[in-house]
Amino acid sequence: MSALNDKAVDNGRIARRFAALKAEGRAGLVTFITAGDPDLETCRAVLHGLPAAGADLIELGLPFSDPMADGPAIQAASLRALHAGTTARKTLDLVRGFRATDADTPIILMGYYNPIHAYGVDRFLADAIEAGVDGLIVVDLPPEEDEELCIPALKAGVNFIRLATPTTDEKRLPAVLQNTSGFVYYVSIAGITGTASADNAAVGAAVDRLKSRTDLPVAVGFGIKTPEQAANIARVADAAVVGSAIVTRLADGLDADGKARPGLAEDVLGFVRELAGGVRGARA
Amino acid sequence: MTRPNTFRSGPDERGHFGIYGGRFVAETLMPLILEVEKAYREARADPAFEGAIREQLKQYVGRPNPLYYAERLTEKLGGAKIYFKREELNHTGAHKINNCIGQILLARRMGKKRIIAETGAGQHGVATATVCALFDMPCVIYMGETDIARQQPNVFRMKLLGAEVVPVTSGARTLKDAMNEALRDWVTNVADTYYLIGTAAGPHPYPAMVRDFQSVIGDEVRVQMQELEGRLPDSLVACVGGGSNAIGLFHPFLDDPSVQMVAVEAAGHGIDKGPLAHAASITGGRPGVLHGNRTYLLQDEDGQILEGHSISAGLDYPGVGPEHSWLHDIGRVEYVSATDQETLDAFQLCARTEGIIPALESAHALAEIVKRAPKLPKDHLMVLCLSGRGDKDIFSVAQHLGVKL
Ligand SMILES: Cc1ncc(COP(=O)(O)O)c(C=O)c1O
Secondary structure (H helix, E strand, O other): OOOOOHHHHOOOOHHHHHHHHHHHOEEEEEEEEEEEOHHHHHHHHHHHHHHHHHEEEEEEOOOOOOOEEEEEEHHHHHHHHHHHHOOOOHHHHHHHHHOOOOOOOEEEEEEOHHHHHHHHHHHHHHHHHHOOOOOEOOOOOOHOOOOOHHHHHHOOOOOOOEEEOOOOOOOHHHHHHHHHOOOEEEEEOOOOOOOOOHHHHHHHHHHHHHOOOOOOOOEEEEEOOOOHHHHHHHHHHHHEEOOOHHHHHHHHHHHHOOOOOOOOOHHHHHHHHHHHHHHHHHOO | OOHHHHOOOOOOOEEEOOOOEEOOOOOOOOOHHHHHHHHHHEEEEEEEEHHHHHHHHHHHHHOOOOOOOOOHHHHHOOOOOOEOHHHHHHHOOOOOOHHHHHHHHHHHHHOEEEEEEEOOOOHHHHHHHHHHHHHOOOEEEEEEEEHHHOOHHHHHHHHHHOOEEEEOOOOOOHHHHHHHHHHHHHOOOOOEEEOOOOOOOOOOOHHHHHHHHHHHHHHHHHHHHHHHHOOOOOOOEEEOOHHHHHHHHHHHHHOOOOOEEEEEEEEEEEEHHOOOOOOOOOOEEEEEEEOOOEEEEOOOOOOOOOOOOOOOOOOOOOOHHHHHHHHHOOOOEEEEEHHHHHHHHHHHHHHHHHHOOHHHHHHHHHHHHHHHHOOOOOOOOOEEEEOOEOHHHHHHHHHOOOOOO
16 A cells, blocks of 8 residues: 555544444445535434444435535435535534544545645645544546645545546556555546446456455445445445435435435435445345 | 747647646547547648638638727726627527538548537537438437526527437526436447537647637638738737637747736636635636536535536636637636626627627627727727627526516
């Protein structure tokens, strides 16, 4: 592992959680929701309920006006969150509130670079650490732009989780893996979130290829919509990531004015419980 | 800031113009961006590629277009001697086709089978649909629903040319959303699709490549001015949306210190009227990262991108090409702005004094000339890039003038 990776990166909540999963002999469930979707209050209710519903790691979307790698479900979630007044600062407040109730479940912020750029990289990293953020996934920062945020994050002790994709060929793979820490996120399709689902055998082969090059855990996402699909992924990878399907479930619980109907958070958490059931039963 | 020996050597190998530019794209796209870069580098070294472009520009586009002495406008303004670079006489009526010819020839060299593009006013969409018809390639144009509603003639033109026009309903449904949607298409169809970006923006190598293809504008002006006046021009004026016509005019002159350059952004209702009232990314924005590059952007305090406003659909992009951001910071090019009203006045003035109906985009540059020329001596040679013709705009102009068509 890179010399930059200090203790916090190699030995933080993410590493500890994957070690625990390994000890349990099962894969993890990574759930994605967008911070502040559909409003801060409802989002907080969902967020706080996720660990008990079976989420092993949490990805929290940092809303952005122009999410160009996302499909309609997460685009809409991002806009709902922005309309509800969500900012990077309020996103970090959500994390801080969550940390007060849960010291162990890793939180990874996922989003695009510009809101972090506008916040100021150093200030953002300091505030994120203080709030209890464990990792960052920033879609529009490939290895070619590592100096922007990846290296400062590693120096500060925040995991920078890189996406590997079907287009990441043998030549690029070392660059993609180089400064990655926490886990590697394998994007199982060439495309945007919430659309096609990958073929299971292809995913298995891709995970094996990654595993032959890194000791880091490999999580697989994009296109996982059902407990069955999550279970299939859990058989071949260290974790299954579900985003659009959860966000869609949340959107189904909105009334015509876009307001959360009573019971929305419980319904979303119920769905997460089903997904967790799939993941946990996969290798039984 | 130290002054570089040359202003023409950028970008560096990582696509940076100073701190601007770069390759801020998702990993899925990164191998494609690298492939385009490599293919472009090889093509540039191949005289046959250059020859094919020259041939198309001559026979199909109709280049060189004139550097025309606008005598009546010069007399009317009573100062600088004004020349128009007549890009509006190109096939399809704007400078956009220069870039499309270059990129479609590159896409063919790369063996790509399908072309996608974004468009705002529809000019780039029409130019792309045109070259796709010419080279018999399927063409998908992403266009915001808002823009589709206000640019109906161009939408129909694209369809006549055989393109599929996909309405974009995300975000504010204008140019930036069309670009997001084109990027989404590209990540989904990585194997066979080429993304033909319409301005000098986006991830490296697009800003440099589009600039190179548009530099034919400045190269011709250099030769033509030598023939007409026996010397270099004193100043160059162009409008900036993403910045392709401006950089195409400016780039060949960047290392001639006597040549002054002025780029005109869209001030909409006025830059002092708040961040949503204009589309002047450099004059009224700050640096950020969007669509693959670091550049000046219209954004709020939290880094959310704002929707600009301009009377001209071709200028209301919330960003600007990264080379312009750099040229601004180092002070080589002066960035100013023109309001909707100043633009409408200049539009009418040009129509009546020169018998040329300019595109509203180009009329922004004309508005600056109206301000600047009277204060300059008669031997000051000023070149305006008349980037496009205004037929597409007559409906919106009529509406603004309160005329029912
Ligand atoms: C005639 C004309 N001029 C200028 C522009 C602005 O683009 P750019 O700044 O890339 O030249 C457009 C864009 O649609 C246009 O149609």
